[in-house]
Amino acid sequence: MILPCRIHRTCNRHRGDSLPLALLLAVCLLSPLGKADGQEAVSSTSEAAGIGWLPAVPIQITAGVDTGYDDNVTLTPSGKGSLFAAENIVLTYDRPGERTQFYLLGVGHFTQNFDVTGLNEKSGNVTMALTHNFSTRLSFYASVYGTYQNQPNFQSNVGPQNVVSPFFDTVDIFALTYHWSSRLSLVTSYTFERVQYFSSSNGNSQNGVQNTSAQNRIQNTFSEALQFSLTSRTVLVSEYRYQTINYDTAPTDSTTHFVLAGINHNLTEHLIVHVLAGESFRSLENAGDSALPNFEGSLGYVRSNHSLNWLTSYGFESPTTGGATTTKTLRTGLNLTYGLTSRLSSVAGVYYHRDENQGGTGTSSTGTQDSLDLNLGLRYTINKHFTLHLDYNHSTQGSMGSTPGYSRNRYFGGLTYTY
Numbered sequence: 001m002i003l004p005c006r007i008h009r010t011c012n013r014h015r016g017d018s019l020p021l022a023l024l025l026a027v028c029l030l031s032p033l034g035k036a037d038g039q040e041a042v043s044s045t046s047e048a049a050g051i052g053w054l055p056a057v058p059i060q061i062t063a064g065v066d067t068g069y070d071d072n073v074t075l076t077p078s079g080k081g082s083l084f085a086a087e088n089i090v091l092t093y094d095r096p097g098e099r100t101q102f103y104l105l106g107v108g109h110f111t112q113n114f115d116v117t118g119l120n121e122k123s124g125n126v127t128m129a130l131t132h133n134f135s136t137r138l139s140f141y142a143s144v145y146g147t148y149q150n151q152p153n154f155q156s157n158v159g160p161q162n163v164v165s166p167f168f169d170t171v172d173i174f175a176l177t178y179h180w181s182s183r184l185s186l187v188t189s190y191t192f193e194r195v196q197y198f199s200s201s202n203g204n205s206q207n208g209v210q211n212t213s214a215q216n217r218i219q220n221t222f223s224e225a226l227q228f229s230l231t232s233r234t235v236l237v238s239e240y241r242y243q244t245i246n247y248d249t250a251p252t253d254s255t256t257h258f259v260l261a262g263i264n265h266n267l268t269e270h271l272i273v274h275v276l277a278g279e280s281f282r283s284l285e286n287a288g289d290s291a292l293p294n295f296e297g298s299l300g301y302v303r304s305n306h307s308l309n310w311l312t313s314y315g316f317e318s319p320t321t322g323g324a325t326t327t328k329t330l331r332t333g334l335n336l337t338y339g340l341t342s343r344l345s346s347v348a349g350v351y352y353h354r355d356e357n358q359g360g361t362g363t364s365s366t367g368t369q370d371s372l373d374l375n376l377g378l379r380y381t382i383n384k385h386f387t388l389h390l391d392y393n394h395s396t397q398g399s400m401g402s403t404p405g406y407s408r409n410r411y412f413g414g415l416t417y418t419y
Helices: 021-030 035-048
Strands: 059-070 082-095 100-113 121-133 138-149 167-179 184-197 217-229 234-247 254-266 271-284 288-302 306-317 326-339 344-359 364-381 386-397 406-418
Touching: 082 406, 234 271, 254 288, 271 306
Parallel strands: none
Antiparallel strands: 059 082, 059 406, 082 100, 100 121, 121 138, 138 167, 167 184, 184 217, 217 234, 234 254, 254 271, 271 288, 288 306, 306 326, 326 344, 344 364, 364 386, 386 406
């Protein structure tokens, strides 16, 4: 099944052919050993016990312990630093099949800050993906993602990036693909998202941001996409989307229509490009109508010892700052993994977005805000079970009006065990 190109954004998170970027990053950080290694470990254990005739169980478990230093736990201009320790566990289940494929990823995380009280983190997320081929023409895809955390997310539009507050976010995608012919197919999809903050205040008056409960909302997006295989390497895409956003309390409910066209093209065996662009028309409750060009693009490159993934988007997003009714966002992110030797590999990720906030009917500017998140790391594979890692993370949130900015640096390392 080929789904239309999607950028991993909260307002347009339809993409059925990839996991959320936060989960991909979690896999890179917490599960550096490949899936094959985990299955080999299970197979080896079975053979040692004299039951090598049993099929390998497609389950991989990775547990890790980290320790490091965070120089701004409170996310404030004059933030407090703290030593911290973290425990992580990742469970992966992957069962491929001709008609039905099922994938499960679960991540649990606990962080204890020794020098700052009240800001320990307990977080977790689950992703389940199912693909079923009813026939050679009709297939079904479903992806259910849910996360509970209190740290801001720089890769999506869940909420403000200068708030430490517990929240729940779920993004659920359901899609049907019907192949009218060998070249022409129709993809019908529905995406549901719920954002729920559990505290009406961020607990830090220095940040000067709106109450987090104002971010609580439900998003529903319906999509019809027509795909035409021009050649064996090129697919043309035309798509219409209808999106509704309903807030629990904030008076910024909206409906948006998207008219898009694009192309999916395999430049080489290893390099794939997706581009989707068009116009979006948003109608705000009590705040008038507005239109904005919408762009989504991605580039993926995979070889045996390195990979690169680049995502870029521009369009409407849900406002995350007080006084704004409309937010126009440019968002881009790059992930790179590179195998330096057979045992040593490096990872890098950078995410940047710029918000143009407008109030009232969307004509008066309330300011712009820039956000940057950078990750660098090294992985050393001791054997098929143990891996050492060293990581550095830098986050920067620009100031806007009465809301101050901040910068944050985290240095940490640890050991993971994969079974």
